[in-house]
Amino acid sequence: MSDELTRAAELIHGAGALLVCAGAGMGVDSGLPDFRGGAGFWRAYPPYAGLGLQFEELADPRHFADDPELAWGFYGHRLALYRTTVPHRGFGLLLEWGRAKPGGVRVFTSNVDGQFQTAGFDRVTEAHGSIHHLQCCAGCTREIWPATGVSVDLDETTMRARPPLPSCPRCGGLARPNILMFGDSDWVPDRTQVQLDELTGWRRAHRDLAVVELGAGQAVPTVRRYAELASAANGALIRINPREPQVRHGRGISIPAGALATLTELA
Structure with missing residues (x-):
């Protein structure tokens, strides 16, 4: 070593x-928390163990259409956690x-937690997006906006969000994190692409x-x-x-x- x-x-x-x-x-x-394997995820989120839900199942964009309180319960808790993590x-x-x-220095990361920005890095490429930014679930716009001021009221016993849920400022419909989830065809990659283009130019130089x-x-x-x-x-x-x-x-x-x-x- x-x-x-x-x-x-x-x-x-x-x-x-x-x-x-x-x-x-x-x-x-x-x-x-370490989400590696079902056991690690359930240690971090015990209510999901009782439901038999694993990380890959919760990180599925269909929940925002089928069960938005379940979806925002998961992502709302993570948003609050990442905001307070040093x-x-x-x-x-x-x-x-x-x-x-x-x-x-530049950063390329699959993490969506914003830890590098909190630590002082100003050039970060977030390959899978960021939980600190939102997009419209209905796709009324490709606009991506900061989640500043957005908070989710969470029932920590059930890990379900209580209304009102985060909404799109343009159409008033449901918003979702600007994160690339599993099997996600609706993620808007525009913000990440700008970051990636800058990183590519820097690497060449x-x-x-x-x-x-x-x-x-x-x-x-x-x-x-x-x-x-x-x-x-x-x-x-x-x-x-x-x-x-x-x-x-x-x-x-x-x-x-x-x-x-x-x-x-x-x-």
Whole structure:
């Protein structure tokens, strides 16, 4: 492990720019729940265990049409949780390292929690959208608006939302988070696409970047694939993951540990 940490520290130190690629495991050290498997999800949300509902079933956009109180019970609780969560020290370390680079720092993440923005990052590509932004369920507009001031009254015994539910300011119908859910054909990707276009341009201008990937699993491989793509030219990938640290074809550094512990050791 010490050899890998030394190599990783040297790679970060010598890079001209830093790209942080983060999956759900990045938030665990901030106290956010681990949704890995039914058991982990039910530990975080016991009422759903009694209903036999798993994360993948609740993160289904059809609930906003069929049972909006169930849908907003789940997402309303998460919105409140993410608003009050304090990012762990590892976020600050990454920001410090990135700001010291001539090319700066960018983030690519599948997380919808806004932790990077809270920690001070101003260039974040949110591949699956953000819970802090909303869109119209009926599709009356492609407009995406901030969820600032939106709160959901939640019955925590049943995990169902009480009316009134968040609504579209244009048509008055039901609103939903601007998040890419499972089997979601109605997600409006426009905000994310603007972020992605900016990131692509930045990457092309900074070929000497180092990629630090944290807590990105293989079940939803969006982040892992992007990290591999971004580091393909120079192999400057540091994969930090306690369960799935393997790097394909030896193209990078594998560290089988958690995000905060590893970043602290690297510091």
